[in-house]
Amino acid sequence: MAGKQAKPSWLRVKALSPEKRAEMATLLAGLHTVCEEANCPNIGECYGRGTATFMILGGLCTRCCRFCAVAHGTPAPPDPEEPKRVAQAAHSLKLKHVVVTSVTRDDLPDGGAEHFAKVIRSLHALDPKPTVEVLVPDLLGNIAAVDTVLAAKPEIFNHNVETVPRLYADVRPHADFARSIGVLAQASEYASTQPGRGMPVKSGLMVGLGESFEEVIVAMGDLREAGVDIVTIGQYLRPALVGRHIEMARYVEPAEFDAYADAARAMGFAGVASSPLVRSSYHAEEQLS
DSSP states (O other): OGGGSOOOGGGOOOOOOHHHHHHHHHHTTTOEEHHHHTTOTTHHHHHHTTOOEEEESOSOBSSOOTTOOSOBSOOOOOOTTHHHHHHHHHHHTTOSEEEEEEOOOTTSTTTTHHHHHHHHHHHHTSSSOOEEEEEOOOGGGOHHHHHHHHHTOOSEEEOOOBSOGGGHHHHOTTOOHHHHHHHHHHHHHHHHTSGGGOOOEEEEEEESSSOOHHHHHHHHHHHHHTTOOEEEEEEOOOSOSSSSSOOOOOOOOHHHHHHHHHHHHHHTOSEEEESTTOOTTTTGGGGGO
């Protein structure tokens, strides 16, 4: 199995120094980041640059996806002070572009959409005003909930499909590919009504889970047909070698990532990030330039 193989040279990452971790812990006190909660391999680089992806609505997810390191359980009610604290942290970090994601909150009637909107508004109230990218769960396909997030006018709307439809039962057993495509199509339709189509719609895929090259190409085609403007593709890395996490099928060679990028550009995606260490929010600010 790939999980037992030596990690290839192209997956080596920058180590995070204890001093920088302590500094960021102070700046992010009382908040969750996907960098820490999801064991992101790029934490050394991103924390080293003084940036982070905020994870709102607590640290416990109501789903138990087999690719994800975030803890599963019964979450607490949303913290009404969290939007203000996220804005304060972003201001302290002097962030020009802020990425906000969340655990999935199927326990909430709107999936946490109004909380997302409050965070967006708090960030937009800062001076200087940062751009905001949201990476939302599928919100159970709730049209009104998606509209609530969109009405707060994030600069980028992101929802990841994560993998190809055939693997959903194993990788995302509580999700549905068609539902995710519907959320992205709704966001794209909203964006088309805005002046200058100023809100790109974004989605991402992991590879190395057992999908074929052709299945990834078809999935990218589905994303483009739904109106997605930016696509990210990165290597799946198993969070743990034991337990609930699905095994990695293989390490995908860099040349294959280049082939995905070429195919995505040929399909008309305005932004493409495809390489082993790409994650949804990795160098996200560059996708607005």
